[in-house]
Amino acid sequence: MNTKGIIILGAGGHAKVVIEAIEASGDNAAYCIGSCGTSTTLLNVPILPDESHLDRLRAEGYQRAFIAIGASSVRERLGNLVVGKGFTLVTVIHPMAWVSPSAQLGNGVVIMAGAMINACAVIGDLAIINTGATVDHDCTIGRAxxxxxxxxxxxxxxxxxxxxxxxxxxxxxxxxxxxxATIGAGSVVVRNIPEGALAMGVPARITVRSTS
Ligand SMILES: CC(C)(COP(=O)(O)OP(=O)(O)OC[C@H]1O[C@@H](n2cnc3c(N)ncnc32)[C@H](O)[C@@H]1OP(=O)(O)O)[C@@H](O)C(=O)NCCC(=O)NCCS
Known part of the structure; x- marks a missing residue:
């Protein structure tokens, strides 16, 4: 087993929560890549300023990476970048999360503390199931x-x-x-929501549709 720590892409608030989930699960984060003002560490994990370090880290034997950035499109781009450089995207499960044995998790997923993934749910690569969220039986959560x-x-x-x-x-x-699609905070979704839509409210109503 490769004992070198995980390379975290991202150095913001979401990365902090990911680092603590990794540590709580008994693993360790080696470096963050990103910028965090003038700080050189994030929760004691050294920060490297940009993606140019990835090739060197891979050559030094680091194999595992995690994309800890909230924006889905950025997560998708960086996920493809690190896989192209030979890293494996690890999945992080906080020890205080519940994941059904019949659920399927992709690569590069995080299941945060208090989250629950119930029977036969399928969670796509690079998805975030954030703190205290519940995903019930037979759900499919898409990539990123x-x-x-x-x-x-x-x-x-x-x-x-x-x-x-x-x-x-x-x-x-x-x-x-x-x-x-984007669903506003606190919404209750009671009708299907089309691709690219912004919906919000109780019940959720579409306010903007994608023109693409
Ligand atoms: C829905 C959302 C994306 C809209 O953002 P926005 O386009 O910048 O919208 P604005 O803040 O300009 O608000 C536009 C209008 O929508 C209303 N609105 C915004 N968010 C709303 C919500 N969640 N539910 C109901 N109405 C909402 C505003 O009150 C405002 O109404 P008004 O024009 O009558 O004053 C954002 O408010 C939101 O809920 N984001 C979710 C953030 C989140 O949970 N992130 C997870 C972090 S881990």
Whole structure:
């Protein structure tokens, strides 16, 4: 087993929570890559300023990476970058999360403290299941989607790749949310949401549709 620590891409608030989840799970973060003002460390993890360090780190035997950036499109880009350089995207599960044995998790996923992933849910690569969020049975959460803290997603919901469900969003059973959609904080989604839409409120109503 490779004992070198995980390279974290990102050095902001989300990266802090990821670092603590990694440490709580008994693993360790070796370096962060990103910028954090004038700080040279993030929670005692040294910060390297840009992606140009990746090739050297790979040559030194670092194999594992995690993309700790909230913006889905950036997570997607950096995920492809590090895989192209020969890193493996690790999945981080906080020890205080619950993941059903019948659930499937992709690569580069984080399941934060207090989150619950129930039976037969499928979580795509690079997805964030944030603090205290629940993803119930038979849900499919797409690649690089972000389920923010305290979301409650009922059974058999599909969330498309790149979508972001704001903090505290609730989704009733069987709903489909298209890819690259944004759901405002505190919304209750009771109708399907198309690709690229911005929806918010109780019940959630679409306010902007993508023109693409
Ligand atoms: C929905 C959201 C993306 C809209 O952002 P925005 O386009 O910058 O919108 P604005 O702040 O300019 O607000 C536009 C209008 O929508 C309303 N609005 C904004 N967010 C809302 C929400 N979640 N629910 C209901 N109404 C909302 C505002 O009150 C405002 O109404 P007004 O024009 O009558 O004053 C944002 O407010 C939001 O909820 N983001 C989620 C953030 C989050 O949870 N991130 C997870 C971090 S881990």
């Amino acid at each position: 989607a972000h389920i923010a803290p305290q979301c409650g997603i009922a059974g058999s919901v599909t969330v498309g790749s790149g979508s972001m469900l704001g903090v505290g969003t609730k989704v009733i059973p069987g709903i489909t949310i298209g890819k690259n």
